[in-house]
Amino acid sequence: MRTFALTLHVWRQKSAKDGGRFAEYKAPNVSEHMSFLEMLDVVNQDLIAKGDDPIAFDHDCREGICGMCGFMVNGSAHGPHRGTTVCQLHMRHFQDGEELWLEPWRSAAFPIVKDLAVDRSALDRIIAAGGFISVPTGSAVDGNATPVPKVDAELSMDAAACIGCGACVAMCPNASAALFTSAKIGHLGLLPQGQPERHDRALKMVAQANVEGFGHCTSVGECEAVCPKQIPITFIARMNRDFLDAVIHERPQSDRGGSG
Amino acid sequence: MDLDSRIPEGPIEKKWDTRRFDMKLVNPANKRKYTVIVVGSGLAGGAAAASMAELGYNVLNFCYQDSPRRAHSIAAQGGINAAKNYQNDGDSVWRLFYDTVKGGDYRAREANVYRLAQISVNIIDQCVAQGVPFAREYGGTLSNRSFGGAQVSRTFYARGQTGQQLLLGAYQALERQIGAGKVKMFPRTEMLDVVTVDGVARGIIARNLSTGKIEAYAADAVVLATGGYGNMFYLSTNAKGCSATAIWRAHKRGAYFANPCFTQIHPTCIPVAGEFQSKLTLMSESLRNDGRIWVPTKKGDERKPGDIPEAERDYYLERRYPAFGNLVPRDVASRAAKLCCDEGRGVGPGGRGVYLDFSDSIGRLGAGTIRERYGNLFDMYERITGEDPYTVPMRIYPAIHYTMGGLWVDYNLQSTIPGMFVGGEANFSDHGANRLGASALMQGLADGYFILPLTVGNYLAQTTGPKVDTTHAAFQDALKGVNATTSKLLGIKGKRTVDSFHRELGKLMWENCGMARNEAGLKDALQKIPALREEFWKNVTIPGVGAEMNQELEKAGRVADFLELAELFATDALERKESCGGHFREESHTPDGEALRDDDGYCYAAAWEYKGPKERQVLHKESLAFEHVHLTQRSYK
Numbered sequence: 001m002r003t004f005a006l007t008l009h010v011w012r013q014k015s016a017k018d019g020g021r022f023a024e025y026k027a028p029n030v031s032e033h034m035s036f037l038e039m040l041d042v043v044n045q046d047l048i049a050k051g052d053d054p055i056a057f058d059h060d061c062r063e064g065i066c067g068m069c070g071f072m073v074n075g076s077a078h079g080p081h082r083g084t085t086v087c088q089l090h091m092r093h094f095q096d097g098e099e100l101w102l103e104p105w106r107s108a109a110f111p112i113v114k115d116l117a118v119d120r121s122a123l124d125r126i127i128a129a130g131g132f133i134s135v136p137t138g139s140a141v142d143g144n145a146t147p148v149p150k151v152d153a154e155l156s157m158d159a160a161a162c163i164g165c166g167a168c169v170a171m172c173p174n175a176s177a178a179l180f181t182s183a184k185i186g187h188l189g190l191l192p193q194g195q196p197e198r199h200d201r202a203l204k205m206v207a208q209a210n211v212e213g214f215g216h217c218t219s220v221g222e223c224e225a226v227c228p229k230q231i232p233i234t235f236i237a238r239m240n241r242d243f244l245d246a247v248i249h250e251r252p253q254s255d256r257g258g259s260g
Numbered sequence: 261m262d263l264d265s266r267i268p269e270g271p272i273e274k275k276w277d278t279r280r281f282d283m284k285l286v287n288p289a290n291k292r293k294y295t296v297i298v299v300g301s302g303l304a305g306g307a308a309a310a311s312m313a314e315l316g317y318n319v320l321n322f323c324y325q326d327s328p329r330r331a332h333s334i335a336a337q338g339g340i341n342a343a344k345n346y347q348n349d350g351d352s353v354w355r356l357f358y359d360t361v362k363g364g365d366y367r368a369r370e371a372n373v374y375r376l377a378q379i380s381v382n383i384i385d386q387c388v389a390q391g392v393p394f395a396r397e398y399g400g401t402l403s404n405r406s407f408g409g410a411q412v413s414r415t416f417y418a419r420g421q422t423g424q425q426l427l428l429g430a431y432q433a434l435e436r437q438i439g440a441g442k443v444k445m446f447p448r449t450e451m452l453d454v455v456t457v458d459g460v461a462r463g464i465i466a467r468n469l470s471t472g473k474i475e476a477y478a479a480d481a482v483v484l485a486t487g488g489y490g491n492m493f494y495l496s497t498n499a500k501g502c503s504a505t506a507i508w509r510a511h512k513r514g515a516y517f518a519n520p521c522f523t524q525i526h527p528t529c530i531p532v533a534g535e536f537q538s539k540l541t542l543m544s545e546s547l548r549n550d551g552r553i554w555v556p557t558k559k560g561d562e563r564k565p566g567d568i569p570e571a572e573r574d575y576y577l578e579r580r581y582p583a584f585g586n587l588v589p590r591d592v593a594s595r596a597a598k599l600c601c602d603e604g605r606g607v608g609p610g611g612r613g614v615y616l617d618f619s620d621s622i623g624r625l626g627a628g629t630i631r632e633r634y635g636n637l638f639d640m641y642e643r644i645t646g647e648d649p650y651t652v653p654m655r656i657y658p659a660i661h662y663t664m665g666g667l668w669v670d671y672n673l674q675s676t677i678p679g680m681f682v683g684g685e686a687n688f689s690d691h692g693a694n695r696l697g698a699s700a701l702m703q704g705l706a707d708g709y710f711i712l713p714l715t716v717g718n719y720l721a722q723t724t725g726p727k728v729d730t731t732h733a734a735f736q737d738a739l740k741g742v743n744a745t746t747s748k749l750l751g752i753k754g755k756r757t758v759d760s761f762h763r764e765l766g767k768l769m770w771e772n773c774g775m776a777r778n779e780a781g782l783k784d785a786l787q788k789i790p791a792l793r794e795e796f797w798k799n800v801t802i803p804g805v806g807a808e809m810n811q812e813l814e815k816a817g818r819v820a821d822f823l824e825l826a827e828l829f830a831t832d833a834l835e836r837k838e839s840c841g842g843h844f845r846e847e848s849h850t851p852d853g854e855a856l857r858d859d860d861g862y863c864y865a866a867a868w869e870y871k872g873p874k875e876r877q878v879l880h881k882e883s884l885a886f887e888h889v890h891l892t893q894r895s896y897k
Contacts (some may be wrong), residue, residue, distance in 0.1 A: 001534070015808065033533040035644075041538055041759070048757050048812065053803050056811055058326060060499040062539045064640065065424055066330040081643075088643045113448075113470050114809040117326075121447065124327050128439035132432035133391045137311040137709045138382070140389035144346060147400025157393040157418060160425060164329055188391045 002032040004096035008043065010055050011103045016111045016119075022101070025055075032092040036079060037062060037069065039091055055102075056115040064088040064228060067163030070170070071116040072103040077167035077226040085165065085228040105170035109177070109213045120166045122212040123180060130204035131184040133193050152190050159186035161229040168223035174215030179223040181205050182239035183231050189242055199246035206243055263516075263867055263882040266670040267371040272888055276375045279671065283714060284721035291316030294720050297464055297479040299451045299506050301328030303423075303430055303701060304684025305485030307708025308716075310433035313442035315713055317720075320477055321434070321443050322466055324450045324501050324814075329431040332487055332499040333684075333704060336423025337544035337637065339407065339415035340387075340701040342380035347404050351412040353377045360699060361889040363409040363589050364664070364692020365841035365857060367519070367865070370888055371671060372689045376699075379706040384416055386709055390429040394418050407697035408545055409589040409896075415698045420544050420637045426701055430708065450814065452745075454482060454510045454680060455738045461680035462728050463735060465742045469814060472807040474746065476730040476739050480723060481679045481716050484510060485708065488663035488685040490523065492822040492829070493774075494766025496660035497529060497542040503818035504825050507667050507686050515675040516867035516880060518668035518688035520825065521833035524695055524842050525775050526661035527593035530644055530654075531613045540659040541644055543616070544637055545697040548586040550621035550630065551654070553577050553593075555614050559604035565615055565653045576600060584896040591694045591842045591855070592896060594658035598775050599853070601657075608655040617653035658775060662700060664691040664842065665832075668867040668882070672715035673707060676867075679723070681716055683707035688865065693841025746806050749816050754799030758815045761796045765819070765826060768792070773830055778846040782834040789830065793823040828868055828877055835879065838862045850893065859891050 006027040013020030027043050034042075037059050044054035060068040064085040071086060073079035078086045081093055094100075102116060110118040160183070168179035185202055188194035194201075217236055224233045268275040268282070286294065294317050298309040301323040309321040323331060343356040356377040361368055384402070388394065394416050395403040404413040418425040437443040446466065453465040455476065463478040489504035490496040511517045528543045554573045561568065576596055578585045588596075597614045600606060607613045622630050627650055631638070638649045645655070666688040673681045673689070684704040691699065728734075772785035796819070804810045839848040839855035840862070848856045864881040871878055 031534055031536060034536050035538070038536045038538050042536055045757055045759060048801060048803055051803065054812060056809055060325055060330055060501050061332060061335045062500060063335060063541045064643075065335050065421065066325070066332070066499060067327075068325055068330050083639070084643055088640065090643065090646070092646055117809065119470075120326060124329070124435060124438075124445075124447075127329075127432060128435040132436045133389065134436060135386070135389040135433075136314045137307075137386060137433075137713065140382070140385035143344065143384040143388040143394075144401050146388075148396055149400055150396045150398050153393050153396040156391075157425075160393050160418075160428065161421065163424075164327065187393065191391050191393065193389055193391050 004030050006030055007099045009101045012115055013112050015114060030091050034091045035087060036089040037087050056117050058117045059087055062087040065163060067165040070165045070167055074101050077171040078228055083228060083230045105166050107169045107175035110166060123164050126181055126205050126208045129208035130201040133188055146192050148191060156187050156190040159183040159231060159235050162231055163229060167226045171222040171226045173220055174218060176217045177209045177214040178217035178236045179231060181209050182235040185239045185242055186235040198242060202242035202246045263880050265882055266672060272374045275371050276378060283718035286717050286721045288316055295479040296481045296716060297477060298483045300485035302331030302333035302487060302684060303427060303704030304708040306430035306434045307705055308483055308683055308712040309443055310430060310437050311709050311713040313437035319443040322446045322449045322451055326448050328434055328445060331427060332502055333427045334424045336701055337420045338546035339417035339422045339698040341414050341698040342384045342416060343377050344381055344384060346402060347413045349412045351414050356380060358889050359410050360696060362894060363694055363696040365694050365894055366886060366891050367840050368690055368692030376690050376703060376706050379710045380702050382710060383705045387426055387429050392425045392429045405546055406549055406587060408587045409696040420634060423701060451506045452742045453738045454513045455735050456513055456677060457728050457732060457734045460678045465738045470809055474742055476735040478728055478730050480720055483681045483683060483712060484686050485683040486686050489825060490660045490663050492826055493660040493769050494762050495537060495540050497526060497540050500539060505818050505821045508821040508825055512870050514677045515680060516668040516869050518865050518867045519665035520829045521843050522664035522693050523660060524590055524662035524664060525594045525658045527590055527597055527658050528616060528656045529659035531608055531657040543641060543656060547616060547634060551616040551618050552620060553586055553614055553616055555600045555605040555607060581896045588896045589694055589696060594775055595844060597658055613655040613657045615653035616656045662695055664695055673711055681712055683712050693843055750802055750806055752800050754801045756799050758800060758812055758819050761800060762819045765792060765822060769826055773833055776844050776846050777833050782830050785830040789827045796823055832866055836862055
């Protein structure tokens with residue numbers, strides 16, 4: 001088993017209100033079998049033993065699916081390995097003596113909570129604006145009543161794989177949430193069940209992303225490059241099409257009121 | 261006290277209909293006058309919060325993660341069972357009911373399991389309508405696969421991310437209600453106590469994990485859906501934040517804790533790589549559809565797997581259980597793997613591993629088909645181990661995965677605290693002593709979408725007491741208690757980190773209360789756990805203060821609870837001298853090494869009552885009657 005030493009420069013910031021700075025730490029005994037977060041666990045145990053404040057970072061499932069973890073490693077969201085969250089990034093990809101710079105996600109829409117942890121609730125509000133199919137519990141028809149072409153179900157699943165980690169926003173020079181937003185619009189818009197609200201969904205979710213302060217998409221493509229689920233930017237094109245379609249075909253709601 | 265499970269009268273097929281008809285209703289215009297607290301935002305909690313908000317109740321929903329979309333249900337991989345019989349292979353509600361009772365080794369409540377099987381079909385319909393992108397056939401119909409403990413294909417799936425997709429369905433329904441103002445969401449907020457007024461649950465105390473602020477919340481009913489306690493073992497497939505804290509503190513307020521020793525050890529996890537290991541990663545049970553499990557026939561065989569000829573491989577599950585083969589239930593598969601490794605035939609570093617080999621399937625179906633079915637799992641395996649499972653067999657070993665035990669609930673999912681309901685993995689009700697694969701998602705969603713919204717409503721319709729708010733003395737007392745515990749933890753300033761205690765507890769529990777348990781080991785654990793707990797409260801060190809994000813303080817509270825629960829766990833395991841499902845007592849086995857139940861002595865659910873910090877907990881028994889699935893020795897041969 002290979003072990004080696006690293007130097008870490010970690011962004012330390014007590015809260016959104018305080019200023020931040022880089023602090024340097026040594027990680028002298030890194031095993032190639034550790035995950036990146038396990039490496040940080042060990043650094044933190046040493047910090048606690050010395051009476052220092054450990055580095056705060058978000059994480060939970062540590063198997064790349066919950067989307068809770070994520071920070072910049074040497075300027076790249078989730079680190080250098082493609083299609084991999086930082087919790088699944090293993091140390092065998094690093095060399096002895098490397099210097100690593102760890103920073104939180106950078107976006108005005110993601111205020112810092114502490115150190116490497118940020119507040120991503122803006123993404124939840126985009127979903128709340130229209131990222132759903134309105135089907136109250138109990139009102140569904142039989143699951144096989146509407147056949148869905150396999151190719152559509154698969155494409156929908158490609159988009160639905162989004163874990164909402166925010167790497168796309170963090171890496172985008174415009175801090176745009178276009179890949180995140182389009183993934184939900186694509187997931188639901190590709191299914192027959194998602195059609196009734198398709199236009200409304202595109203209008204409302206895009207509007208909410210603007211309200212939250214995310215930037216616009218200029219097709220740089222950094223988001224796709226760092227997405228741990230490798231969601232392609234073709235979904236952004238699909239979102240733009242839905243949005244345009246919705247603007248052209250927008251129908252005013254009837255103001256006649258209910259029939260009761 | 262005799263436990264009243266409040267199972268409806270009448271034939272089993274009609275029980276749920278009977279109960280639904282007998283329930284008291286809240287008039288639609290009155291629902292907005294009630295507030296319900298839901299703790300947890302996974303399949304059970306998220307679905308319950310969304311569904312109750314749709315009905316018109318005001319819901320306060322709490323989760324410790326930064327978003328409700330991250331609850332640990334998201335990590336479930338393989339699938340969800342439903343008795344749809346879309347494959348025309350002989351499935352039915354009755355068969356799913358039968359398989360689940362048998363799979364649970366006859367320690368679940370029949371009436372609950374039957375209801376679960378009935379509701380399973382509605383769940384699939386609901387999820388499809390929400391836009392869950394289940395796998396489909398070319399004709400557009402839903403696909404199915406097989407899971408352990410069943411001989412029909414009734415498992416619905418979305419690649420290897422079924423839990424994620426089902427949770428996102430519930431999360432989207434929840435966000436719709438948050439947008440509509442019917443649910444107020446409290447992310448990054450951890451429940452630290454239940455508040456009871458005159459013995460009835462009326463609210464909770466919770467800590468804001470960003471600011472450290474501890475606050476009280478009042479409601480007309482409380483639902484706990486906070487998952488299982490597998491993290492007591494430190495290394496498990498659970499997310500790092502999963503804990504027993506919510507259910508344990510409710511237990512200390514009067515909710516009985518049932519069958520704590522019923523733990524599921526999942527046979528197919530990636531083996532431990534080193535001392536720094538922080539969690540274990542599951543490889544879905546669905547892999548056993550196409551992977552064959554084997555070890556070398558010779559002890560200490562150090563050859564590479566590809567160099568071991570067919571004749572020198574022992575496909576031990578296929579050999580011992582020809583009828584079910586690699587798809588035996590999890591408890592059986594885990595013990596068989598342990599047995600091979602104990603014999604010295606394990607593979608990989610330390611000899612704690614067995615092969616899960618796809619070469620036959622790749623030869624038969626092609627790598628493309630295997631990639632389509634399990635691609636993300638293979639990628640995950642490769643990322644963690646650095647080995648390519650398309651060319652080298654996976655190495656797997658059992659790990660703690662799920663806890664069948666949990667808070668005792670009646671048929672309405674109400675705990676022994678009136679007004680407090682418990683759903684999903686946090687309760688004990690449906691899986692007996694062993695849960696079948698793809699049944700956790702089914703139970704979480706059955707509880708959340710279809711049971712709790714009705715049974716909580718039935719409760720609310722009958723509440724008569726005056727409304728209380730957080731100025732009530734009970735809330736102020738509970739707040740004081742939580743603040744005092746927090747200050748106490750921060751004030752210890754000892755020498756050992758929280759993690760060092762947690763690792764020590766985990767190791768002790770794995771060795772003495774893991775895959776095989778015996779009287780001497782359990783008694784040893786009962787000596788060591790209190791000593792470790794005592795040391796924790798004298799010698800733990802927590803940096804920082806309470807009024808900020810303090811992840812060490814969060815962990816300390818959870819570990820303090822695990823240190824108490826562990827003792828009850830070992831007590832329960834010692835008390836139950838039989839083997840059943842995941843609870844294997846070495847003193848009780850059949851001549852060929854299978855778990856041997858003692859139905860005369862132990863055909864009950866053990867529900868423990870908390871009596872105080874120094875007192876022994878009191879055991880109450882709920883007798884289990886098997887009128888439909890007759891008690892027999894489980895056989896998968």
